[in-house]
Amino acid sequence: MSPDRPTAAVPGLLSPALDDLGVTLHDGGGTLRVWSGRAESVELVVFDDADLDWSVADVPLTSVGGGVWSVTSELLRPGARYAVRADGPRGSGDTFNRGTLLIEPYSRGLATGDGYEDWRSVVVDRGFDWGEVRKPGTPMDRTVIYEGHVKGLTKRHPAVPPALHGTYAGLAHPAMIEHLLELGVTAVQLLPIHAFATEPRLLQHGLANYWGYNSLNFFSPHAAYATEENRRRGADAVLREVKGMVKLLHQAGIEVILDVVYNHTSEEGIGGPRTSLRGLDNRGYYRQQDDGTYIDVTGCGNAVDTSTDAAARLxxxxxxxxxxxxxxxxxxxxxxxxxxxxxxxxxxPEHPLLQTILSDPALSGVKKIAEPWDVGMGGWQTGNFRPGWHEWNDRYRDRVRNFWLSDIDYARRAGVTPVGVGGFATRLAGSANTFTAERGPLASVNFVTAHDGFTLHDLVSYDVKHNIANGEQNRDGADTNRSFNHGAEGHTTNEGILAARRKAMRNLLGTLLLSAGVPMLTAGDEVGRSQRGNNNAYCHDSPLTWLSWDHAEWQSDLKAHVARLIRLRDENPALRPVRYARRGEHVPSASIMEWYDETGRTMSDERWNDSTKRTLQYVASSTPENEERNRILLIVHGSEHAVSVTLPEIEAADRFVRVWSSLDERPLTEVTEHAPGDRIDLPSTGMELFRVESVNPPG
Incomplete structure (x- = not known):
C-alpha cells in the first residue's frame, strides 16, 4: 500500500494482502494475483495470439495467503490473451467448475470469440501521453451535467465522419464538442462504458442491452464503442481511444463522469452465465442465503456482496x-x-466501502454521485448518504413533475389544483428538507428526466407508457410517471396542444436550470427528443434511442432556451448557492431567499399550502466570499388561470431587468426593464426571470 494512503484504523478492504491484484508487468513478463477465498486450486490459461480457442499453456497459481493466488510468467506480456479457472468445494452456494474459463476480474482489456461466454482477458499496455492536459476541476456549484450514451450521441450526427459514428472518438469530435460548448454544460455523464453483455433473454427476442447496465468486468472499456479500426488493433487501441476521448474533452474544459454499475454483474441469477466472479468464488462475491439462494436487491438476478473485503476492494x-x-x-x-x-x-451510510470511497486520496478530487436506492427492503435512502456524496434527488423530480404536469392535469379535470406552491418552492430552493445543513444544496443532483423513463418531450405528450416494442406486453417500465399529454396521446397536429407542450417543456427546463443544486440535463431534451412514449428503452439500439440532429424550428428554439438558461445560471451566483442560508445569520456562499405572493406582499404561512394559490415571487440574494453581490427575482405561476403579478418593493431594488421568460417561443433578444410596483401579466402557466438592480447598491 502506498504511503499516502491512510494506515490507521483502515478497514480490511485496504489490507496490503489485497494489493496489486490482476496483472503487474515487469522485466521478463508479468505477475498475476487473483483472489478466491474458497478455491482449492486456480490456474492461468494462456491462448494463442491468433486463435482464442487454442491454449498454449496452463500454469498453476500458488496460494500466498489471505485468499490470494499468484503466479509469475514470461507469457504475461502486453497483448497476451488469457483466462483463469478455479476448482473448489461443491457445497451449497459454491459453483466451482475447473472446466470453465473465466474473465480475470482485474482485466484491463477483453477479447471475444463467437459465443456469449467466449471471453478472454488481455494484458494491456496502459501507457498514454496526456501532455499538458489536466482535469478541468469544475466546482460543483458551476457544474451542469449532460447525461448521454456514447453511441446514441453521435450515431446519426451528420458532421461526425461515418467511421466515428457511435464511438468514443466520435464523442470527442469537434462537432460534438461544439454542441456541448454551445449549450454550456460542463460535464458529460456517460451511461456505462465498462465492458458489458446483452442478456440471453434479449438476444432471443432480437433485442440488445443498449444502456449497458450489465457489466462483465469493472476495468475493461466496452470495445463495441471503439472505432472499427481500433477494435481490429486490439484492447490496447481501444483503451487509447477512450483516453483520447477524455483528453480532448478535457482540452475543451468538459469533465467526464462515468455511470458505474458495481451493484451486480451480467452473471444474473443462479443458472445464468458463469463468466468471472461466480466461477472464482460465488460465496465471496455475491449476497446469498445459507442455502446458496441469491439475495437480489438489484432486480438483476444477483447483488455484489460489498460486505466482503475482496469484493469491496475490487x-x-x-x-x-x-x-x-x-x-x-x-x-x-x-x-x-x-x-x-x-x-x-x-x-x-457508514459502510466501509462508502467511507473508503470518500477518504481514499486517489479519489479525493473525484465527483461522487449516488443513485441512493435499490429494490431491496430499506432500499430508498435519498438524503441519507454522508457529506462528500451527492445524490440523485428523486423527490425533486417528482415534485417538479407534479407541479407543472400532473397538478395541471388534475386542475383541468377537477377545476382546482390538488396542492399549493410550498413543496415546489422547497425543491426550487435546494431541498433543505432532504439534505443536512452540513451537506447543503449541492448534495442534490436535480433532474426532471434521465435515461430511465420518459424523455422531456414524451413527459408532456403521453399520459401512459407505450413499451410494447420491448417484448414484455407493456409490463416493464414505471407506471407512475406524473406526465401529462395536454389533451392528446402522442402525435397530434393540434397547434394549441403543441404550444402548451412546448411551454411545459420550457417551464420544466427553467425550473431545472434555475434551482439551487446541481442540474442534470438528459441528452436530447434540449431539442425535445422523443422515444414515441417508450419509458424503458433500454433494449433498443436503434434510431428510437439515437439522437437525431435534424431539428425543426421549435427544436432549435428550445435548444436556445437551454443555452440561455445555463448562461444565466453561470452569470448569477444567487442561483447556485453552496450553503443553505440561516435566518438572521450571515452564511458565506449561501443565498438569502425571500418569498412574495402575486400582490408583491410577503408570502403568508397559510398561502404556502393553499391549493388555490399557485403563484410566487422568489428573490435570491447571493452572499459570496469573492464575488459581487447578485440578486435575482423569479416569478412562478403554476395555474392555467391568468394572473397579474405586482413586482415587490424590496430594499435597494430600483429596477427589475427581465432576462428570460418561458412564455416566449424564442428566447428574449432584448431585455426589458421594470420598476417595483409594475404589473406583469401571465396568461397561463409560466416563469419569468429578472435581474435585480440598484442605482446605489448597499455597502
Missing part, C-alpha cells in the same frame, strides 16, 4: 484505475444503496 481498485489511469472526473453509482449494505444486507 470496487475501490476499479475506481482508482479509472480516476488515475483514465483521468475520469467523477462517477455516478448505479443503485448505490446496494454498495452500502452490510453483512446483514442492511444499508448503513
Amino acid at each position: 470496487v475501490v481498485d476499479s475506481l482508482r484505475y479509472w480516476a488515475e489511469d483514465v483521468q475520469i472526473d467523477g462517477f455516478r453509482f448505479d443503485l448505490a444503496a446496494t454498495l452500502g449494505r452490510d453483512a446483514g444486507h442492511v444499508f448503513t
Whole structure:
C-alpha cells in the first residue's frame, strides 16, 4: 500500500494482502494475483495470439495467503490473451467448475470469440501521453451535467465522419464538442462504458442491452464503442481511444463522469452465465442465503456482496484505475444503496466501502454521485448518504413533475389544483428538507428526466407508457410517471396542444436550470427528443434511442432556451448557492431567499399550502466570499388561470431587468426593464426571470 494512503484504523478492504491484484508487468513478463477465498486450486490459461480457442499453456497459481493466488510468467506480456479457472468445494452456494474459463476480474482489456461466454482477458499496455492536459476541476456549484450514451450521441450526427459514428472518438469530435460548448454544460455523464453483455433473454427476442447496465468486468472499456479500426488493433487501441476521448474533452474544459454499475454483474441469477466472479468464488462475491439462494436487491438476478473485503476492494481498485489511469472526473453509482449494505444486507451510510470511497486520496478530487436506492427492503435512502456524496434527488423530480404536469392535469379535470406552491418552492430552493445543513444544496443532483423513463418531450405528450416494442406486453417500465399529454396521446397536429407542450417543456427546463443544486440535463431534451412514449428503452439500439440532429424550428428554439438558461445560471451566483442560508445569520456562499405572493406582499404561512394559490415571487440574494453581490427575482405561476403579478418593493431594488421568460417561443433578444410596483401579466402557466438592480447598491 502506498504511503499516502491512510494506515490507521483502515478497514480490511485496504489490507496490503489485497494489493496489486490482476496483472503487474515487469522485466521478463508479468505477475498475476487473483483472489478466491474458497478455491482449492486456480490456474492461468494462456491462448494463442491468433486463435482464442487454442491454449498454449496452463500454469498453476500458488496460494500466498489471505485468499490470494499468484503466479509469475514470461507469457504475461502486453497483448497476451488469457483466462483463469478455479476448482473448489461443491457445497451449497459454491459453483466451482475447473472446466470453465473465466474473465480475470482485474482485466484491463477483453477479447471475444463467437459465443456469449467466449471471453478472454488481455494484458494491456496502459501507457498514454496526456501532455499538458489536466482535469478541468469544475466546482460543483458551476457544474451542469449532460447525461448521454456514447453511441446514441453521435450515431446519426451528420458532421461526425461515418467511421466515428457511435464511438468514443466520435464523442470527442469537434462537432460534438461544439454542441456541448454551445449549450454550456460542463460535464458529460456517460451511461456505462465498462465492458458489458446483452442478456440471453434479449438476444432471443432480437433485442440488445443498449444502456449497458450489465457489466462483465469493472476495468475493461466496452470495445463495441471503439472505432472499427481500433477494435481490429486490439484492447490496447481501444483503451487509447477512450483516453483520447477524455483528453480532448478535457482540452475543451468538459469533465467526464462515468455511470458505474458495481451493484451486480451480467452473471444474473443462479443458472445464468458463469463468466468471472461466480466461477472464482460465488460465496465471496455475491449476497446469498445459507442455502446458496441469491439475495437480489438489484432486480438483476444477483447483488455484489460489498460486505466482503475482496469484493469491496475490487470496487475501490476499479475506481482508482479509472480516476488515475483514465483521468475520469467523477462517477455516478448505479443503485448505490446496494454498495452500502452490510453483512446483514442492511444499508448503513457508514459502510466501509462508502467511507473508503470518500477518504481514499486517489479519489479525493473525484465527483461522487449516488443513485441512493435499490429494490431491496430499506432500499430508498435519498438524503441519507454522508457529506462528500451527492445524490440523485428523486423527490425533486417528482415534485417538479407534479407541479407543472400532473397538478395541471388534475386542475383541468377537477377545476382546482390538488396542492399549493410550498413543496415546489422547497425543491426550487435546494431541498433543505432532504439534505443536512452540513451537506447543503449541492448534495442534490436535480433532474426532471434521465435515461430511465420518459424523455422531456414524451413527459408532456403521453399520459401512459407505450413499451410494447420491448417484448414484455407493456409490463416493464414505471407506471407512475406524473406526465401529462395536454389533451392528446402522442402525435397530434393540434397547434394549441403543441404550444402548451412546448411551454411545459420550457417551464420544466427553467425550473431545472434555475434551482439551487446541481442540474442534470438528459441528452436530447434540449431539442425535445422523443422515444414515441417508450419509458424503458433500454433494449433498443436503434434510431428510437439515437439522437437525431435534424431539428425543426421549435427544436432549435428550445435548444436556445437551454443555452440561455445555463448562461444565466453561470452569470448569477444567487442561483447556485453552496450553503443553505440561516435566518438572521450571515452564511458565506449561501443565498438569502425571500418569498412574495402575486400582490408583491410577503408570502403568508397559510398561502404556502393553499391549493388555490399557485403563484410566487422568489428573490435570491447571493452572499459570496469573492464575488459581487447578485440578486435575482423569479416569478412562478403554476395555474392555467391568468394572473397579474405586482413586482415587490424590496430594499435597494430600483429596477427589475427581465432576462428570460418561458412564455416566449424564442428566447428574449432584448431585455426589458421594470420598476417595483409594475404589473406583469401571465396568461397561463409560466416563469419569468429578472435581474435585480440598484442605482446605489448597499455597502
